[in-house]
Amino acid sequence: MTDIQQDMAAAEAGDPAAAPVPAIELAGVVKEYHARGEVVPAVRGVDLSIAEGEFFALLGPSGCGKTTTMRMVAGFEDPTRGTVRLHGRDVTAVPPNRRDVNMVFQSYALFPHMNVWDNVAFGLRRRGLPREEVRRRVAETLEIVDLAGRERRRPRELSGGQQQRVALARALANRPRALLLDEPLGALDLKLRQAMQGELKRIQREVGITFVHVTHDQGEALAMSDRIAVMNDGRIEQLGPPREVYERPATRFVAGFIGTSNLLAGTVAEVVGDLAVLRAGEDGRVLLPAGDHLRPGGPVEITVRPEKISIETVEPVPGVSAVRGTVTDASYLGTANSYLVRLPEGTEFTVFEQNVHDSGLTARRGDTVWLSWQPQHSYAIGSRTPS
Numbered sequence: 001m002t003d004i005q006q007d008m009a010a011a012e013a014g015d016p017a018a019a020p021v022p023a024i025e026l027a028g029v030v031k032e033y034h035a036r037g038e039v040v041p042a043v044r045g046v047d048l049s050i051a052e053g054e055f056f057a058l059l060g061p062s063g064c065g066k067t068t069t070m071r072m073v074a075g076f077e078d079p080t081r082g083t084v085r086l087h088g089r090d091v092t093a094v095p096p097n098r099r100d101v102n103m104v105f106q107s108y109a110l111f112p113h114m115n116v117w118d119n120v121a122f123g124l125r126r127r128g129l130p131r132e133e134v135r136r137r138v139a140e141t142l143e144i145v146d147l148a149g150r151e152r153r154r155p156r157e158l159s160g161g162q163q164q165r166v167a168l169a170r171a172l173a174n175r176p177r178a179l180l181l182d183e184p185l186g187a188l189d190l191k192l193r194q195a196m197q198g199e200l201k202r203i204q205r206e207v208g209i210t211f212v213h214v215t216h217d218q219g220e221a222l223a224m225s226d227r228i229a230v231m232n233d234g235r236i237e238q239l240g241p242p243r244e245v246y247e248r249p250a251t252r253f254v255a256g257f258i259g260t261s262n263l264l265a266g267t268v269a270e271v272v273g274d275l276a277v278l279r280a281g282e283d284g285r286v287l288l289p290a291g292d293h294l295r296p297g298g299p300v301e302i303t304v305r306p307e308k309i310s311i312e313t314v315e316p317v318p319g320v321s322a323v324r325g326t327v328t329d330a331s332y333l334g335t336a337n338s339y340l341v342r343l344p345e346g347t348e349f350t351v352f353e354q355n356v357h358d359s360g361l362t363a364r365r366g367d368t369v370w371l372s373w374q375p376q377h378s379y380a381i382g383s384r385t386p387s
């Protein structure tokens with residue numbers, strides 16, 4: 001029995017000590033490229049564990065090391081240091097064709113002169129699978145990606161979304177245990193992208209295997225994933241479910257990269273019961289859950305999301321955060337109104353106001369307004385900033 005089989009047998013037998021084996025594990029992975037006598041540190045030390053059947057997103061700005069990380073999982077790059085494990089097996093030195101993962105690239109890399117059927121069948125035929133097995137797998141995968149009936153078309157006779165699904169079918173036909181998708185929707189326009197997000201989720205649920213989705217689009221990562229790893233400059237800054245990463249950003253970088261966030265730095269003036277109080281301007285206050293780490297006189301930086309803030313022309317009631325400022329911009333956006341409000345110490349806050357009552361803008365440029373939000377919507381972020 002292999003290690004994986006032993007673990008699976010133990011788990012099935014109800015052995016409480018047998019933790020499920022992760023589909024993908026990276027331990028202390030570093031990748032340095034050497035280009036023209038210079039060392040380029042692309043990945044600076046990544047530890048990651050992705051569960052079997054998870055829809056996982058690797059999110060970060062261009063150049064942060066997402067593709068390099070995935071290429072090391074697929075075996076197209078060797079780590080400079082560290083270990084890659086797939087389903088419990090150390091594959092660091094195993095070539096790509098002997099790893100149980102497939103990678104789908106943004107460019108699709110379809111053969112232009114072959115029709116859909118032959119594109120999907122190509123790898124299976126090359127592996128020498130029996131004709132009947134090839135036929136069965138191609139038909140089954142084209143059904144899953146909703147391309148049955150389009151077998152004879154050439155790639156150029158398909159839409160971008162359909163070409164993307166051929167690339168997906170070609171990878172799925174290999175029946176990998178994990179699929180790595182590198183910006184799979186990057187070449188599509190916004191509408192199609194959104195439609196394909198739902199489609200990809202459906203396909204993943206149907207085939208039940210691990211999907212790792214590389215993207216620089218935070219909306220896409222939030223909408224699709226079970227968990228998100230936010231990468232910056234070769235490191236993972238935060239890893240968690242979408243809601244946690246959005247509502248409780250661990251660093252200033254994560255707060256700024258995922259959605260719009262407002263940041264305010266200050267000193268804790270007092271702790272009253274379970275609330276810490278920061279002073280903001282002459283008559284403003286910010287309340288937040290005190291936690292263990294907030295002491296009077298200590299520095300703190302908080303983040304609050306624009307949709308959590310109310311904008312009013314009268315002073316809010318006690319018990320909420322309340323800061324006064326001047327509107328520097330007010331825009332009607334259809335579903336919402338958006339405001340920029342300059343606070344006394346110069347920080348600019350963004351506020352989104354849902355357009356529920358069709359009552360137009362609450363305030364206009366130049367108006368003095370009060371911003372208020374609930375204490376639990378102030379979140380103290382860590383002091384770690386991207387290096």
Ligand SMILES: Nc1ncnc2c1ncn2[C@@H]1O[C@H](COP(=O)(O)OP(=O)(O)OP(=O)(O)O)[C@@H](O)[C@H]1O
Binds near residue numbers: 034041042216
């Ligand atoms: N073959 C290479 N040789 C030298 N440097 C490289 C090589 N491949 C990538 N890099 C560098 O490594 C860093 C990480 O690149 P990587 O492609 O992994 O980033 P990414 O997050 O996937 O970016 P994008 O979203 O633009 O694809 C970048 O600074 C890049 O320039």
